[in-house]
Amino acid sequence: MNIMLRHFVPLLLLLLTVGACTGLKPLTPLDPARKTSVLEDCRRPFLTESYRLVHALETVMPDGAKGTAVGVLVADPRTRGFRTALMTIEGFVLFDAEAGETLIVHRAVPPFDAPAFAEALAEDIRLAFFSPGVEPAAWGEGEEGARGCRFERADGRLVEVMTFRDGVTAIRLYGTGQEVLKRVEMAPLQRHGLAETVEIRGGWPPYTLRLRLLESEALATDSGTAATPQIVEPRSPGSESEKGKRIP
Amino acid sequence: MRGIFSGRAHRPVVPLFALILLLPLVVAWADSWEGLREASRRITSVEARFVQKKTLPMLAKPFVSEGRFFYQAPAQLRWEYDRPVRSVLIMNNGAVKRYLRDPAGWREDAGASLTAMRVVLEEIANWQQGRFDLNPHFQASLSTDPEPRVTLVPREPSWGKMIRQIELTLSREQAGVMKGVRLVEDERSFTDLSFSQIRTNRPLPASLFVNVE
Numbered sequence: 001m002n003i004m005l006r007h008f009v010p011l012l013l014l015l016l017t018v019g020a021c022t023g024l025k026p027l028t029p030l031d032p033a034r035k036t037s038v039l040e041d042c043r044r045p046f047l048t049e050s051y052r053l054v055h056a057l058e059t060v061m062p063d064g065a066k067g068t069a070v071g072v073l074v075a076d077p078r079t080r081g082f083r084t085a086l087m088t089i090e091g092f093v094l095f096d097a098e099a100g101e102t103l104i105v106h107r108a109v110p111p112f113d114a115p116a117f118a119e120a121l122a123e124d125i126r127l128a129f130f131s132p133g134v135e136p137a138a139w140g141e142g143e144e145g146a147r148g149c150r151f152e153r154a155d156g157r158l159v160e161v162m163t164f165r166d167g168v169t170a171i172r173l174y175g176t177g178q179e180v181l182k183r184v185e186m187a188p189l190q191r192h193g194l195a196e197t198v199e200i201r202g203g204w205p206p207y208t209l210r211l212r213l214l215e216s217e218a219l220a221t222d223s224g225t226a227a228t229p230q231i232v233e234p235r236s237p238g239s240e241s242e243k244g245k246r247i248p
Numbered sequence: 249m250r251g252i253f254s255g256r257a258h259r260p261v262v263p264l265f266a267l268i269l270l271l272p273l274v275v276a277w278a279d280s281w282e283g284l285r286e287a288s289r290r291i292t293s294v295e296a297r298f299v300q301k302k303t304l305p306m307l308a309k310p311f312v313s314e315g316r317f318f319y320q321a322p323a324q325l326r327w328e329y330d331r332p333v334r335s336v337l338i339m340n341n342g343a344v345k346r347y348l349r350d351p352a353g354w355r356e357d358a359g360a361s362l363t364a365m366r367v368v369l370e371e372i373a374n375w376q377q378g379r380f381d382l383n384p385h386f387q388a389s390l391s392t393d394p395e396p397r398v399t400l401v402p403r404e405p406s407w408g409k410m411i412r413q414i415e416l417t418l419s420r421e422q423a424g425v426m427k428g429v430r431l432v433e434d435e436r437s438f439t440d441l442s443f444s445q446i447r448t449n450r451p452l453p454a455s456l457f458v459n460v461e
Binding site: 052058083088090091092093214 | 300302304306307308311313327329332333335337348350355357358362365368410431433437439
């Protein structure tokens with residue numbers, strides 16, 4: 001018995017410690033009068049109308065290797081549908097997919113032809129650009145004085161949107177066991193859904209995507225109007241998969 | 249009467265006369281594979297500016313990039329983008345490296361796309377040497393109207409899924425020089441590269457093909 005305890009107590013402590021570090025901490029309730037303001041901050045990171053966005057995209061793999069691509073995203077927050085393409089700086093399209101009710105891969109050059117890649121990328125896009133819901137399951141103050149909301153998803157997962165005092169927004173996707181699955185961090189936002197920089201971390205093996213907004217263009221709405229394209233000036237200087245492949 | 253036929257103005261007549269005599273040669277360099285190879289053999293280096301326009305169905309207008317291009321015969325290339333994403337792709341006798349500029353400075357890129365770019369760079373080096381018909385994966389054809397143009401079409405369907413065809417537009421005025429490239433992925437997806445300020449056979453520093461800056 002003593003031998004068993006000697007083995008299991010440290011393991012139990014380790015599990016409790018890890019759980020404490022990665023699990024969901026309760027939000028401290030705030031004055032109900034502040035709800036409108038907090039909820040507005042929770043909506044701010046996400047697109048409110050259809051947009052075409054062009055990002056410089058940096059990928060960091062588990063071994064630290066970095067790669068860069070250009071990402072194009074046409075996203076409609078009303079339908080939560082989007083089409084995205086990743087291409088090399090030289091213009092060679094590596095990946096092209098669209099998501100509506102199903103995810104359709106139009107082009108995928110290895111190593112971007114794995115179904116898991118398409119699914120992970122779609123999840124990243126939805127998490128970073130589309131609001132997780134209208135009414136949060138909880139709202140209040142979290143760690144470091146950050147204020148935000150928690151939204152329950154139909155799949156049992158939970159999305160947390162927190163705005164820190166310095167204006168940085170953190171979005172976290174929690175699994176059904178309250179483990180953090182993905183993290184998104186955005187620079188302070190000037191306009192709804194148009195962060196100049198976005199960092200997405202997640203997956204297993206772990207990866208990091210860093211997005212820098214190059215161009216944004218509001219697309220025509222039902223009323224037929226469209227905003228002028230915005231160009232964001234930079235601050236500093238394989239075989240193909242079957243076309244139209246569906247991923248259930 | 250003063251003019252091109254009087255006094256010092258006589259001088260331009262000789263180069264003009266020489267140009268008229270040479271004109272058939274200048275026009276003819278791109279009329280045959282042998283003409284292309286012969287003209288390219290005389291090119292030891294190329295430096296040019298370029299504008300790249302990427303057209304995709306999902307883009308309302310082409311995505312435009314700009315930069316500089318350097319080639320030193322037989323197999324050194326530097327493909328440098330100034331905007332909107334600063335990057336340098338270097339091929340030095342078969343070794344390919346890409347560098348990217350971020351706020352912390354230049355860093356080496358190790359992305360998966362580098363393997364694909366190695367193939368592309370080797371192909372560009374072949375084109376610069378007039379060896380358009382060397383790659384067994386592509387069927388090359390040459391046309392002269394309206395402009396001298398080499399068209400490369402993949403022989404194998406698997407390649408055709410990635411690139412439908414490559415069109416290389418040659419300069420009538422500068423023998424051995426390409427002035428544009430179009431990579432066609434499908435009917436509505438293509439990349440246009442147009443070169444300007446093209447200078448040939450000037451000595452280029454060896455460091456261009458070794459160091460990022």
